[in-house]
Amino acid sequence: MSAELTIDSPDRASAGDSVQLIIRLRALETVSLHRLVLDVVWRAEGKGLHEETRILREVLRDSAVTLQPGATRTHSVDVALPASPITYSGTLFSIRWCVHVGAWLADGELSADAFIDVHAPRR
Amino acid sequence: MLPYVTLAIAAVGALALVALRRRRFSELTLRATPETSGLGGAIAVEVAVRARRPLDLGEVALSLVCEERVQARAGAAERTHVAFEDRRVVRGPGPLGPDDRVTASESFRIPPSAMHTHRGGSAHVAWRLELTIGRTGAAPIRQGVTLDVLPVEVAAA
Numbered sequence: 001m002s003a004e005l006t007i008d009s010p011d012r013a014s015a016g017d018s019v020q021l022i023i024r025l026r027a028l029e030t031v032s033l034h035r036l037v038l039d040v041v042w043r044a045e046g047k048g049l050h051e052e053t054r055i056l057r058e059v060l061r062d063s064a065v066t067l068q069p070g071a072t073r074t075h076s077v078d079v080a081l082p083a084s085p086i087t088y089s090g091t092l093f094s095i096r097w098c099v100h101v102g103a104w105l106a107d108g109e110l111s112a113d114a115f116i117d118v119h120a121p122r123r
Numbered sequence: 124m125l126p127y128v129t130l131a132i133a134a135v136g137a138l139a140l141v142a143l144r145r146r147r148f149s150e151l152t153l154r155a156t157p158e159t160s161g162l163g164g165a166i167a168v169e170v171a172v173r174a175r176r177p178l179d180l181g182e183v184a185l186s187l188v189c190e191e192r193v194q195a196r197a198g199a200a201e202r203t204h205v206a207f208e209d210r211r212v213v214r215g216p217g218p219l220g221p222d223d224r225v226t227a228s229e230s231f232r233i234p235p236s237a238m239h240t241h242r243g244g245s246a247h248v249a250w251r252l253e254l255t256i257g258r259t260g261a262a263p264i265r266q267g268v269t270l271d272v273l274p275v276e277v278a279a280a
Binding site: 015044046047048049051053083084085086088090091092093095120121122123 | 161162191192193195196199202203204206238239241243244245246248274275276277278
């Protein structure tokens, strides 16, 4: 692989809170990055069920840039989580929050996922 | 045309059920306070039942119920699962005369670690309080109050 894509995100957050995501793309050899996109979604998953609701799409880069080996591009994004739903692990279905980043390089695509356990805030 | 006929039949059936209950019971009250609460919140419930004529009743019970519902695709049967139930018998089986009045007050607590009310596209979580009046040799009579459980954790009262 010509580059390494990582996401720093909190493991746990309260619904309604703002969280900071840090996305890093590090070139392992000379690469041409064309597009970098961040999605924050929650997924309802169960038997025969796969539903995805996107709450944020942010295009972090939409034009070509060449990165030399060892060079790192870092993006910091603050995301306000909605008040619901919280993370849920049920019998018929579960709800998971996912941060997904896709990087389109000249020689292929890279993606990374991070999961956040979203719990109910205390009032 | 068929959906309208189905709706009409369902409406007539519901009205007939209500009329039947009114004929049997002069009073059938189920009150939940508050109807909107958070996770960990307490719900006070009051019930009152009075018969118009002597009835042979089974158990009278109150339940706090949380149910998952999933309809994986349009036209598919809805699947349900009771994720949580707290059932309390407030009166044992026995006859109920016209002068008898069954009353009960109970306090339920929504578990703090439970799921809030969720209305997704195909997956739902619903909360309700249910009064069940058993009847000898017949289907029980059920009356429910839908609760709105918010995605916040509240301190127990």
